[in-house]
Amino acid sequence: MLDILIIEDDNELREMLSYLLSIVEGFNVDSLATGEGAIEHIESKKPRLILLDIQLPGQSGLEILSEVKRKNIPSAIIMMTANDSELCETNSLVLGAHDYVSKPIRSNVLVERIKRQLSAVDKKATISCDSNNFYLREQDSALIYNDIVVSLIPSEYELVEVLIDANMPMMVSDIFEKIHGFSYHVEDRSIYMRISSLRKKLLRYLPEVQLIKNRRAKGFYLAYPVSKL
Known part of the structure; x- marks a missing residue:
């Protein structure tokens, strides 16, 4: 090699x-x-x-x-x-x-x-990833699922990391404030755009898996365990 x-x-x-x-x-x-x-x-x-x-x-x-x-x-x-x-x-x-x-x-x-x-x-x-388990690797900003490695841009990595740390559904306003450190404005669509962009990217590589889901009146959450490396 x-x-x-x-x-x-x-x-x-x-x-x-x-x-x-x-x-x-x-x-x-x-x-x-x-x-x-x-x-x-x-x-x-x-x-x-x-x-x-x-x-x-x-x-x-x-x-x-x-x-x-x-x-x-x-x-x-x-x-x-x-x-x-x-x-x-x-x-x-x-x-x-x-x-x-x-x-x-x-x-x-x-x-x-x-x-x-x-x-x-x-x-x-x-690294040997367990079935139905994800890994978030800081070294190269990648999301790993079994043998598939998906490179993330900084905004996508940040979103996944926030949802990992929360370990529970988060409203868009809470995600926004966690990332930016100031109050969310209802007209701001940036978090929705991040989530949509990441979902589309993961769909290309992992069409059988939906990692980010939305629970009505509760918010967005990770449907599978994601461990940090």
């Missing part, structure tokens, strides 16, 4: 990282110099971790990240960029990146972060 796929157009940096991670650290490493054809390569090689530059010819790193998440590919992803801005980091994490490093790359920091993410990948691989 391929441990790490490096996607970086800077030849010198790509070769340095390949040497560091394969020769020095002993990982099984492959690399690409462009984003073109990256998704096909990822699907074929199935790397445990992708070290992904944001600015790439052919297809940008953020586009590749978005496609990886859309296809529900389980590889951990660490983004790399020379643009040390909060917005760039936020965009990467919102799209589902597991970590983010700025250039110039500090080798010791990068290796530590890679090892941390690979450890999480290994832990994920050993």
